[in-house]
Amino acid sequence: NTWIDGRLAEVYCTTIAAIERVVADGATWRDGAEEGIVHVWLREGRIVHDRSGQLAAASERAGNHSHPTPADEREIHEAWRKIGYNVAQIKRYLAADDPMSLSAVDMRLLYSVAEVNLHYFTVRQLLWRGEKPAIRYWLEHDPEYLDCFHHFSAETNRRHRVELYEELATRALAPVGRLWREGQTMIGVGAGYGSGELAAREGTVGDALAFWKRLVTDPS
Structure with a gap:
């Protein structure tokens, strides 16, 4: 972050290889992911300086892709x-x-x-x-x-x-739907707490709720 002509600005540095990767897999990026954000910039941004022409080429290719994948x-x-x-x-x-x-x-x-x-x-x-x-x-x-x-x-x-x-x-x-009701059990599906993994490998909210019900109702 810096100031340019008295205005707060954000400056991002990357490589042509990274830009090429973003464009090559453009249809797969999630909304909010860094790659998805860069892809949107290439699609919708204004190029003011492009010495080699590679940004313009990447922007044109990105324009042929759909928008980043919305929330699942x-x-x-x-x-x-x-x-x-x-x-x-x-x-x-x-x-x-x-x-x-x-x-x-x-x-x-x-x-x-x-x-x-x-x-x-x-x-x-x-x-x-x-x-x-x-x-x-x-x-x-x-x-x-x-x-x-x-x-x-x-x-x-x-x-x-x-x-x-x-x-x-x-x-x-x-x-x-509506907000939680008092006494209702909520499930957050993810990797095992403290495992260091970013996401669950498998399973659904329904699976997790069924497991919870077995835990609290099985007398053994």
């Missing part, structure tokens, strides 16, 4: 699970009504609302392109959501802020 079923489920957890945890802290728990509410709201805004797009299998494109999308397609966000941002009463946060979460997750 597991990613959508995980977005729903994480938002539901944060709503439940924030409401639990709010009910505790002691100074430390109430401060924790304020801290959690800082990142939880940002997560809701991001996953609004995840559950709709839309690509996240940053805050300003998100605002433009809401202005055109969901002004009620944006109004709710503005009310949340302006609210100073902690309890009302939590209520507005829950409304944002409910609106964001509308395509996939």
Whole structure:
């Protein structure tokens, strides 16, 4: 990061080999992956200097590919699970009504609302392109959501802020269902905790729920 003509700028360095790899496998990149982001830049960005012409060639090839792959079923489920957890945890802290728990509410709201805004797009299998494109999308397609966000941002009463946060979460997750119900068991599918692996090798949410039910009902 640096400043150019008084403006904050981000400078990314890469190699032609990396660009070629991104273009060669363009249809396979996930939205949000570094390769997927570079692929979108090649498709939609403006080239202002290209001494060898290789960027222009890569951009033309990238334009023939589809957009990065949107969120799959597991990613959508995980977005729903994480938002539901944060709503439940924030409401639990709010009910505790002691100074430390109430401060924790304020801290959690800082990142939880940002997560809701991001996953609004995840559950709709839309690509996240940053805050300003998100605002433009809401202005055109969901002004009620944006109004709710503005009310949340302006609210100073902690309890009302939590209520507005829950409304944002409910609106964001509308395509996939309601928030958690109290007493409901949630499953996050992934690699074994502490295994060092990034993702589960196999299995579904249904498999995990069935395993959990066996654990809590089998007397042996």
